[in-house]
Amino acid sequence: MITPAAIQTSLRGDNALPLRPAEQVMHLERLGAMHQSRLSFMRSLVRRIMRERWQIEPVRLDLDADGYGTVIYEVQAPQGLYSFVLFSNYLAPEVRNDRVIATQWDLTMALVEGRVDDIYLEKLRQNVPKQEAGRVDARVFVLSRANRSARNFDYVVDQLAKGEQPDVERIARVGYLYRTTAVYGSGKLGMADWEKVRTQYTDFARPFAAEMFVCLMLRNFSLLQAEHIARHRSPESFQPMKPEIKRYFGIGNSTGLGMAPYLVNHPLLINRWVEMRELALARIRVLGDISPALREQLHRLIDRCEQHTRETVTEDQWQTGNNQQVLKDLAALRSKASEGFDDWDSLILWSEEHCSLQGQEMLVSILLELYPTLVDDLEDYHCAEEFLDLDPLMPLQTLKEVIETRYAWALAIDFSVEGTRETCWYRSEEKMEPRLGSVADAEAKKKQMALGVGYAVRKCYDQLCDYVAEHPDHTTARFMVARPKMRGIVRRIQSMNRCVYGDIQANLLDRNVLPMHLLRCKLAFFGVSKFDPRSRLWVRNTMFQGAPLLDDIGSRFGDDWFMPLAPQQ
Amino acid sequence: MHISMNELKAALRRCFEASGYFVGNYEDAANMILWLEKHGLNGLGELERALPYIRNDSDKPLSSVVYEDSTSAIIDSHDRSALNCIAAAVDLAHAKALEVGIATVTVHNCHNRMFILKALTDCGRRGISVAAYWQNGEQNITEHTAAIRAGERYPSYSEAKTCLNASADDKQALTIICSSRVDLSTRLKHRKTRLLTETQVEENKEQSVESGIEIDPALWDEINRIGTEILVENSERSRADAGGR
8 A cells, every 4th residue: 555655755855766757748749648547537436336346226217118217326335325316308309419508418417415305306307407507506516418329329229129239340439328528526506516525425535536427327327228218119029238248338428628728727636647647657667577477468458459449430530540550559569578678667768769659658558557556556646735835935046947947848939939829718608618719819819718828937937037137136925026917827837846747838829739639638537548539629539438337346346447349249 | 596615716716807817816816705705704795895896906006015124024005905915915924934933014005804814824724824913994993813823724813893993004904924933823802802713714614615605696696797708709700619510
């Protein structure tokens, strides 16, 4: 069991482990090349559920023959009892929309503290289906909604009703029955704040654990509902789906720009997630024993990642190119590993010279998979206290040096060059949805969000240099009284300087910025797979594909659903 | 109506951003109001009094240091709201206390001084003890004091209505004492003092965490109405900027 003190000494000081440097890791393109891993939040959640043997049972299953109605599952976890409440309603094709601006959905859901009685259920029924247009109270801590995958749902129901199994090749193309289009937590719409979830609902006291749990429950309900409809349609010929095919169904997800500002606005938290992943890799580099069995397992995982990548279908040319490059990287990695190697360091350094960023990061995920005992403990340290505190006593000369070393990447950008400040991020009046425009749009420019950290650092540095020339002996506190407009960025610079990894190193105002990297970074931490970009601004992906089913809880659990493969049919 | 703390913070940030507060300041302002409300000290009431004036500060001079030595400073805030200037004053006291052990900063011409409690609490959390004292009104003034010990998470606060009149010299003044060596605690001497102990402040917070916050719908609407000014009107072009097909 790793302790906070051991983490501290591994991250910093004389006995620190050889972590990859910030200028390598925090480069936006590399963050956007990350894949799911043992430390991804979905994996952590499922490990917890399986190891603690949560009891999850439907206590109300009021569905008509078409699968419409109300469902409540009770969830008995070690620290508390929770209810997952779901409303299934008919959705006319003309109002079906995956965008955040939609107002009706096939399914709407809530995760609620405690047991839900009829009175409370009615209260939820009045509000949960409305999502953003409704209000809930602090017993609710996640709200979500989902739409059917038109292609898959009817097909799967038809197959089961006929007594046949779904064609796995088809499921490999679209591996879900429903897509969730938003998952809300952290106090939105009157829900419990994160502070309450973290301190009172401790079964979910890890980042996004409750949100991930709702997606897992949605995935399980989607399978139950498809079988339910098929059974009612054709009770005589109906056959249930085979469990191995069921496990291959995940839940679809559409993620748009909303996730991007989150990464910029929660730098301490993102730094923490990166620190844990990099610490896991550094532990493996130094402590990971390489036995013959482990070498075999490495080859098996390379094969699996290769097959998983082959089974990833996307119409997006850019992503297709990335996937093909990953296949080449994995083939080269297999050859290199077959030649023999003495330590992980040499293999990692080889990958950095010979593989694409996605290939390099695939190797990182594979290595994490090989060493559960060096990796899994770190999942308990993904939370961070998000105080961006000013260090008022810091001499200004020191502040200047901090900027020059930690933000060299920002100072290296010439913001007078055309295009370096062309992009602006703003919020639309339509559900406050974040959008990405050009400064040529005067209103968007005027109302842009403060996501240009690199440019803010540059402006701060210039003002600081002028001020230091006049007042070389002043402290940061004195600078803040004189230049209060710099308060936000100075506080950020100082706080991120206390972190190992710090800020994402990218100019988000650049004409050519690819928000997709930000989305993919966060989704990789969540643990999704099958990235399928639909434009440069939003991406479809699959959650929980390969994860155990509710029926599997209490059975043997190998925690082996990394890069899931289509079952043999 | 019932809202969560996170909703209040997000709405206040939009409100202050729309009102011309700059990056760093609009977060501070939102956190100061939320902190008071969350800890049972009527942050929303204070906000309601401040709200009609929050745009005026953009026309006023920035705070200036009118006197300074190693242990003290005097800052003129030029009639600004504490929401956009008091954190820097507390930081200056903090820095001086770290250097010399104990320091005093006096702020003149500063409104809504109750909002200092969040900045005080941040110091306590970071191992510095702080106390503050101010008076309100012209006749039958009320006195206010708050203090936090080093390393603590919750301050104490007391207020009392007196029969004193304000002196012409100390209108809208606030005194901050900060120490890295001495644990400061304050309590008004007036016999009708209303005191909120550290424990009561903590209990109020726990209640807010449990249940969220109750807010007058009219005030909530007003905060959100002001905040809409940072939103871009919807258009086909704007929809395309979201990446929709």
